[in-house]
Amino acid sequence: MQAAALKDPFVPDICRVASARRELADAVTLELEPLSGARPDFRPGQFNMLYAFGVGEVAISMSVSAHENRGFVHTVRNAGAVSGALAALEPGATLGVRGPFGTGWPVAEAEGRDVLIVAGGLGLAPLRPAIQEVLARRERYGRVTILAGCRSPHDILYQRDLERWRQRLDVTVEVTVDHAGTGWHGDVGFVTGLIPRSPFDPDKAVAMVCGPEVMMRFAAGALLKAGMPAADIYLSMERNMKCAIGLCGHCQFGPAFVCKDGPVLPYDRIAGLLAVQEI
Amino acid sequence: MQALKADNSGFVIGPDGLQRLLEVLAGEGYRVVGPALRDDAIVYDDIDGVASLPVGWTDRQEPGRYALERREDNACFGYAVGLHSWKKFLFPPAETLWTAQRGSDGAIAVSTPERAPDKFAFIGVRSCEIHAMAVQGRVFEEGPYTDTAYAARRAGAFIVAVNCAEAGGTCFCVSMETGPRAEQGFDLALTELADGAEHWFLVEVGSEAGRAVLEQVPHVPATAEQAEAARAVSERTASGMGRGLDTQGIKDLLQDNPEHSRWDDVAERCLSCANCTMVCPTCFCSTVEEHSDLTGENAQRVRKWDSCFTMDYSYIHGGSVRSSARSRYRQWMTHKLANWIDQFGTSGCVGCGRCITWCPVGIDLTEEVAAIRAAPEEGRSR
Ligand code: SF4
Ligand code: SF4
Ligand code: FES
Numbered sequence: 001m002q003a004a005a006l007k008d009p010f011v012p013d014i015c016r017v018a019s020a021r022r023e024l025a026d027a028v029t030l031e032l033e034p035l036s037g038a039r040p041d042f043r044p045g046q047f048n049m050l051y052a053f054g055v056g057e058v059a060i061s062m063s064v065s066a067h068e069n070r071g072f073v074h075t076v077r078n079a080g081a082v083s084g085a086l087a088a089l090e091p092g093a094t095l096g097v098r099g100p101f102g103t104g105w106p107v108a109e110a111e112g113r114d115v116l117i118v119a120g121g122l123g124l125a126p127l128r129p130a131i132q133e134v135l136a137r138r139e140r141y142g143r144v145t146i147l148a149g150c151r152s153p154h155d156i157l158y159q160r161d162l163e164r165w166r167q168r169l170d171v172t173v174e175v176t177v178d179h180a181g182t183g184w185h186g187d188v189g190f191v192t193g194l195i196p197r198s199p200f201d202p203d204k205a206v207a208m209v210c211g212p213e214v215m216m217r218f219a220a221g222a223l224l225k226a227g228m229p230a231a232d233i234y235l236s237m238e239r240n241m242k243c244a245i246g247l248c249g250h251c252q253f254g255p256a257f258v259c260k261d262g263p264v265l266p267y268d269r270i271a272g273l274l275a276v277q278e279i
Numbered sequence: 280m281q282a283l284k285a286d287n288s289g290f291v292i293g294p295d296g297l298q299r300l301l302e303v304l305a306g307e308g309y310r311v312v313g314p315a316l317r318d319d320a321i322v323y324d325d326i327d328g329v330a331s332l333p334v335g336w337t338d339r340q341e342p343g344r345y346a347l348e349r350r351e352d353n354a355c356f357g358y359a360v361g362l363h364s365w366k367k368f369l370f371p372p373a374e375t376l377w378t379a380q381r382g383s384d385g386a387i388a389v390s391t392p393e394r395a396p397d398k399f400a401f402i403g404v405r406s407c408e409i410h411a412m413a414v415q416g417r418v419f420e421e422g423p424y425t426d427t428a429y430a431a432r433r434a435g436a437f438i439v440a441v442n443c444a445e446a447g448g449t450c451f452c453v454s455m456e457t458g459p460r461a462e463q464g465f466d467l468a469l470t471e472l473a474d475g476a477e478h479w480f481l482v483e484v485g486s487e488a489g490r491a492v493l494e495q496v497p498h499v500p501a502t503a504e505q506a507e508a509a510r511a512v513s514e515r516t517a518s519g520m521g522r523g524l525d526t527q528g529i530k531d532l533l534q535d536n537p538e539h540s541r542w543d544d545v546a547e548r549c550l551s552c553a554n555c556t557m558v559c560p561t562c563f564c565s566t567v568e569e570h571s572d573l574t575g576e577n578a579q580r581v582r583k584w585d586s587c588f589t590m591d592y593s594y595i596h597g598g599s600v601r602s603s604a605r606s607r608y609r610q611w612m613t614h615k616l617a618n619w620i621d622q623f624g625t626s627g628c629v630g631c632g633r634c635i636t637w638c639p640v641g642i643d644l645t646e647e648v649a650a651i652r653a654a655p656e657e658g659r660s661r
């Protein structure tokens with residue numbers, strides 16, 4: 001057997017932190033460059049397993065398109081021991097990286113159609129590479145709409161990007177917050193509430209949705225109600241992941257392994273599962 | 280191991296021949312593992328010749344019950360299946376994946392243990408267990424990623440199958456089409472005949488490696504009567520099996536019934552102890568632990584068996600996806616008998632009966648399926 005000659009998929013490559021930038025109170029964006037000098041290649045929506053020395057591994061999606069040539073860029077929210085250790089890394093530090101893993105957003109499949117991006121909170125991170133690739137070839141798409149929802153004005157991720165996109169005349173950008181506080185003059189309410197008034201043709205649109213699971217369920221419901229077929233709605237699922245390579249079992253969501261069949265899955269494939277509690 | 284059609288009638292060896300077979304395998308550098316008595320159970324462990332085998336013992340297995348009993352004869356393989364399966368050798372309960380070191384410049388480096396894979400000879404592998412290895416092989420080797428260490432161990436293993444001479448009390452391999460007679464996936468297959476004064480083994484050859492080993496063991500061609508007697512053993516075993524699982528349409532049956540009231544019923548009995556997943560020869564779930572030494576300069580990634588019955592298993596964002604026992608039992612059984620078919624093109628159950636025997640409260644998955652089948656529409660959710 002040649003099995004022994006195959007690369008061991010559990011072993012990470014080592015990357016160096018090229019830059020670390022505070023994004024939100026609890027989130028940091030890391031730019032990583034492989035020590036090997038390799039130029040990372042991946043699709044929007046894919047993820048890496050990041051390893052913090054002595055602490056462990058966690059799945060984090062890519063947040064900048066490979067076309068931008070900035071290595072692996074990950075926005076990490078300090079939400080536990082591993083992500084906390086990653087978020088504390090400083091430029092020059094090293095960490096382990098396995099990947100890229102998983103399915104990507106249907107960026108190529110969406111050509112010729114309207115594109116609707118629906119992001120809740122940090123869900124904008126895995127969607128940003130898709131937005132970047134769509135806007136880089138803007139002429140290939142119909143109307144492009146970006147809907148972003150956040151808890152409060154302090155939690156708006158990638159605010160500079162949103163502002164830059166909003167300045168373009170060929171993109172609709174809407175931002176809404178759950179709780180406004182003073183000094184906010186934009187929309188208040190859940191991001192799903194923006195769907196009915198968004199400019200897209202339900203028969204020729206592709207929707208890419210990422211955020212907390214409840215938010216995605218409601219967004220999918222609103223998109224269906226707007227007339228979109230379930231097969232054109234894509235969600236990025238999240239489950240506990242230990243291996244990312246289909247071997248540990250942890251990420252199962254019904255028959256799907258989120259690590260290898262997802263994370264990006266068409267809604268028609270998972271609608272039944274999303275309707276069941278604790279599946 | 281290379282597949283090769285077994286000779287039509289096979290060969291015959293005696294108990295001395297079995298002893299010689301074990302010696303030849305040890306002499307060829309195999310780590311010889313087979314059934315042995317340990318702590319009132321038959322387990323698979325390193326063996327040192329026929330004397331290590333549970334000669335003259337059998338097991339009585341019932342839901343939630345296991346006991347050893349003396350046999351009237353001196354059969355070496357007169358029991359059903361051991362407590363743990365061969366899984367613990369091919370997929371060790373704990374395995375170091377790699378180690379990492381932090382250098383003086385603070386940079387980390389990763390190294391993999393230089394492991395010459397254990398070369399196992401498994402003695403007394405049941406047909407259901409051969410099928411279980413094939414099922415796990417699909418999970419670990421057929422990608423898109425391959426567990427390279429597992430693949431190396433499995434490829435190097437020499438398999439001596441033993442056709443079951445008696446169905447265990449919790450076995451249901453016939454209905455899973457995984458036994459009781461080993462048809463393929465072995466290097467040598469034995470059928471033991473230990474009636475009265477006679478004690479011999481019919482040997483079938485399943486690979487070139489098997490043939491080469493048998494050549495070093497005194498053997499004679501089987502007569503037509505001997506071949507027939509061996510075949511009758513498997514037939515008797517098959518017809519004596521008391522349990523069965525109706526697999527007709529089982530994928531849809533379970534996937535369409537996630538809200539069936541039977542899940543509440545079984546949740547009242549299940550202790551979430553995870554025994555069923557530990558003893559199951561196909562359960563493959565694992566977790567990874569990070570171990571660091573006191574200097575903090577060396578870390579180790581250790582993979583360990585895990586179970587879908589633990590709360591940690593589905594933990595994400597401050598909680599478990601499956602926090603109720605109901606959802607965890609449903610996950611286990613639906614995965615094993617239904618989702619596995621979507622994932623790997625085969626059932627995840629080979630009918631070995633271990634999960635029934637070793638469940639402390641005697642939950643029997645064949646009964647759980649039958650109950651859902653009896654009233655499938657109840658609580659149907661989609
Ligand atoms: S589910 Fe039970 S009967 Fe089926 S293979 Fe696993 S332990 Fe054996
Ligand atoms: S089914 Fe039985 S063996 Fe399995 S977790 Fe529940 S109590 Fe334990
Ligand atoms: S994360 Fe291990 S199987 Fe998907």
